[in-house]
Amino acid sequence: MHWHILGAGAIGCLWADFLSRAGHGVSLLLRNHTTLRQWPRDGVLDITEAGQQRQVHCQLETPDTAATIRHLLVATKAYDTLSAVEAIQPRLQPGADVVLLQNGMGQQQAVVERLHGCRVWAGTTTAGAWLETRHRLHCVSRGDTHIGPLTAHTPEQPPGWNALAIALHPCTDIQPHLWRKLAINCAINPLTALFDCPNGDLLADTARLELMQRTCREVEQVATAAGIRLFDAPLAERAAAVASATGKNLSSMLQDIRHGRRSEIEQITGFLCRQAQLQGIDVPVNQSLLQAIRAMSPKD
Ligand SMILES: NC(=O)c1ccc[n+]([C@@H]2O[C@H](COP(=O)([O-])OP(=O)(O)OC[C@H]3O[C@@H](n4cnc5c(N)ncnc54)[C@H](OP(=O)(O)O)[C@@H]3O)[C@@H](O)[C@H]2O)c1
Missing domain, CATH: 1.10.1040.10 (N-(1-d-carboxylethyl)-l-norvaline Dehydrogenase; domain 2)
Incomplete structure (x- = not known):
């Protein structure tokens, strides 16, 4: 399965690590070509956790990349969520899976109203991470993540997330x-x-x-x-x-x-x-x- 991550900040890069180590392909959707130039050409992400280091290989894309998107994780700040999703909406396949992972409330409902026909989940996490540079991530804690569907006929957790090496708590009512x-x-x-x-x-x-x-x-x-x-x-x-x-x-x-x-x-x-x-x-x-x-x- 291939996941696109919109918002390659601390949480986006952390989930790139989780998804990649669970066997999924990962593309980071960067804001623009200026941001793209701040990354190594091979899209390698350096992760430090509990004194151990590892690397994660990601594909790098900008919003104008042509490929369509089947599975999307949105990890922007809450105030950027709707505009970021709108910018890549033409690339979403009909019935695409979309996971929103932000603090705060209000933006989730706005996205659901915008994305007709998609399956949408919202999550909330106590994980902690920070970026030393664009592609050097420090994982402080994997925390606990609650996730649940916001749309009808949507399972408790997104496909393939049961393989993530985190404390994931799927639920029917995320509110x-x-x-x-x-x-x-x-x-x-x-x-x-x-x-x-x-x-x-x-x-x-x-x-x-x-x-x-x-x-x-x-x-x-x-x-x-x-x-x-x-x-x-x-x-x-x-x-x-x-x-x-x-x-x-x-x-x-x-x-x-x-x-x-x-x-x-x-x-x-x-x-x-x-x-x-x-x-x-x-x-x-x-x-x-x-x-x-x-x-x-x-x-x-
Ligand atoms: N960091 C944590 O430990 C932590 C823990 C729990 C919850 N959270 C929550 O998780 C969410 C994300 O936090 P974060 O710390 O990961 O934020 P962050 O480091 O600021 O990352 C947000 C990323 O979204 C990108 N972005 C914004 N608009 C975009 C667009 N239109 N297209 C492409 N990329 C776009 C930003 O790019 P630019 O840099 O180009 O603006 C930035 O890389 C927040 O709601 C936060 O409260 C964070």
Whole structure:
């Protein structure tokens, strides 16, 4: 089986490794010819994991390559997902398989509405990876990945994914898993960006902790109104446990703000606020966090 990966960033390259070692062919769909020139001609990806190194051979393509696409993994940032898919849509075979692997929510539904006739899955992962250069990847953790169908008549997991050497959890309903990741992200990411601090520092200060708890109570209200049961314990407890376990980590949102990059705030807190508005629920704490992070973000 041959998989095309749209979004050759940290997660895209990590899945290139997973898919390739499971025996699948892999093509990386690069943004353009400028990006193509930043890769070695033979498309070799250097992976470092737990002090071990290995190489993965990928084919490299740009959106104007003629070949059609049967199996597509989309690993862009959430804000790029729809436009990236639209750019390669003419290359998708009828009934193609499309897997979306982003943080945040909203973009998955937008893609489903755009891609009539395709089988679409959404996944959420706790894997961790970063790129030293375009083709040098560090795998920090393979994590846990939940995956499930977004379209009718679609099996729990994409074809060939049962052979991936990762903790993959296929499910019939992916929405609660997407919401759980979203809830934790809402509780931690904007606050760490606002206070410019590692995750654990949210617990070290009474005012920050209280703000996190108020954020969590609003998120729970919106999730409950959407028919989603988040966790057995209150979200504030769960978020505090995650912040403690990842105490020294800098959230992706904090890193984006520090580097002057666009963040996924619109697909995280922005999604939550849009859902709240649809349900007639006031979420003043999350609204003010959304405004604060927007004010710190580069203008598009
Ligand atoms: N990294 C992690 O450890 C991690 C862990 C869990 C979840 N996630 C989530 O996974 C998603 C991907 O994250 P990431 O860290 O892999 O991001 P990333 O390193 O920024 O990679 C995104 C890639 O998408 C490419 N891209 C964007 N638009 C494109 C287009 N139209 N055509 C082709 N390529 C395009 C970007 O190319 P350019 O460089 O040319 O812009 C970039 O290479 C995010 O939602 C993130 O929150 C990441």
